[in-house]
Amino acid sequence: MCTYCGCESIEVIGRFMAEHTAIINATTELRRACEGGDPAEVRAAVDGVAHLLHPHTEAEEVGLFTVMRRQEEFTEHIDSLCAEHTTLDAQLDRIAAGEHDLFAAFEHDLRHHIDREDNGLFPASAIALEGPDWAEVDETTPPATPATTA
Template identity: 60%
Template sequence: MCSYCGCESIDVIGRFMAEHVEIVNASGVLRRACERGDAEAVVAAADALGRLLHPHTGAEEAGLFAVLSEDDEFTDHVRSLCAEHTSLDAALAAVRDGDHASFPAFDLALRAHIDREENGLFPAAAIAFAGPEWERVTALTPVAAARNGGA
């Protein structure tokens, strides 16, 4: 997780980065369930991960990504991150539905996606945006979902 530029001090970015930690931790629970071959635990872990992942990606897309995509410099990058959100959803569903062997590819894609956000998009937004853009991002970003398994 990024910590070099200080962008985590921006409230919405700090929130997204904290959610990334929770998502990665939940992915570890899913990994262990897959390794044990425990189908019931895989479903429970995948559902718990989804309860973290879906509100998170939805909030990113509704707020930060929406405002960033208004700038032609960011449009393609944001579009590719949104496509990754869709791919991650499909990959998580495949693991949940019994394709436990696909977990390593899902986990690798998840971590690469988070890296692209934390070491690319978030610092770039911190540089590109002034106060008014952050106010818009905050206004458009849904309130944080219940954490730790709440839905």
């Protein structure tokens, strides 16, 4: 999590960072389940991660990402982050389907993705966006659910 620029004090950014922490914490159960190899436990752990990840990525994409994408210098970066969301979803599906050895790659990709947001996009958004932009982000971002802030 970025702690150097203060971007976490922007409500939606602070929320997204807190959700990142909850998602990473949920991967602990997924790691244990994959190591144990029980398909039912893996499925339950995948569901737990997905229950946090899917609302989070949707909220990022329809709110902050939509507004930031309008600035040409961020378009390619936003597109790559959205592609990573898709990759993470596909990896979770494959893990649930029995590819438990894919967990290490999933965790690496997830942590790398979160780092790119927390230490790249979020601080950049604090500089690049202005009052009306943030009002639109707040208006278009779906509210947090208890699951995404757990």
